[in-house]
Structure formats: C-alpha cells, structure tokens
Amino acid sequence: MNIAYYTMPHLALASWVKSHGQNASEGISNRVKQFLGSKPQLAPLKPLRQWLEALEIKDPKLAKFLCQLIPAQCPFERTIEFRGRVIIHIPPLCKLNPVYEEVVGLRFKALCYLADECGEDITPYCTN
Incomplete structure (x- = not known):
C-alpha cells in the first residue's frame, strides 16, 4: 500500500488555504489581497x-x-x-x-x- 497516495488527499490544509471550492493559488491570492487592504471598488457610475x-x-x-x-x-x-x-x-x-x-x-x-x-x-x- 502506497502511504503517500492514500494520505495526500486526506491531509488537512493549512488554515490560510481554503480547500472547499478553491485551489491553493486562489486561496493564497485572496489572502494577499486581503492583507494588502484591497477593497472592492465602489462603482456608483x-x-x-x-x-x-x-x-x-x-x-x-x-x-x-x-x-x-x-x-x-x-x-x-x-x-x-x-x-x-x-x-x-x-x-x-x-x-x-x-x-x-x-x-x-x-x-x-x-x-x-x-x-x-x-x-x-x-x-x-x-x-x-
């Protein structure tokens, strides 16, 4: 039995990576945006x-x-x-x-x- 093959899908990801519906790079980029203070732009016009x-x-x-x-x-x-x-x-x-x-x-x-x-x-x- 290959231990790495069995355990990799069941490992808990770090708290800064969202595992549900996002891949790791999307979770990281969202966190970086949040850290840099990027807010959604208001577009009243x-x-x-x-x-x-x-x-x-x-x-x-x-x-x-x-x-x-x-x-x-x-x-x-x-x-x-x-x-x-x-x-x-x-x-x-x-x-x-x-x-x-x-x-x-x-x-x-x-x-x-x-x-x-x-x-x-x-x-x-x-x-x-």
Whole structure:
C-alpha cells in the first residue's frame, strides 16, 4: 500500500488555504489581497457608463445634436498670456470627468453613423 497516495488527499490544509471550492493559488491570492487592504471598488457610475456604451445612434438629428454638443477637444484647456509671456497654463481637465471615455465614445458613434449610414460630410463637426 502506497502511504503517500492514500494520505495526500486526506491531509488537512493549512488554515490560510481554503480547500472547499478553491485551489491553493486562489486561496493564497485572496489572502494577499486581503492583507494588502484591497477593497472592492465602489462603482456608483457604472450603470450610467453601461447605458452610454450601449446607446445606439439611429437618428440623424440625434447624431448631429450629439456632435454639436460634445466638443472634439477639451474646451477648458487655456494658456493665459500677458504681454507675450505665459502667466498660467490650465491643463485639459476633461480627463477628470468620470464618464469622459464613454462620452467621447458616444460622439465617435454619432460621427460614424453620420458618415457611414447617412453619407454626410462630417468635417464641420471635427473642427471645434
């Protein structure tokens, strides 16, 4: 009789490894995450992000409205000069917007709809 073959499945794992439903590496990684203080992220804007991503553009009026409403570049970036010298430079703050990527994606969808489906010239919307 092979003792190692018989006893290995019946050995109790250490207390830091969960044996039910997880393999050893999952138990270890969970413990490391817990030790490092990684908390589940709160995502209060996740439904809004998902809604913006799932929104389909099927109306030319809506597409034109979105292209006019959403700027092509961040409108808040400014360089303030006085007598030819730069006093202050305000960086583009749009990246601080938590739904910036989704809004820009929505504008891109509207531009693609106008160009591909409607066959419209979109150059007036590209220069803001």
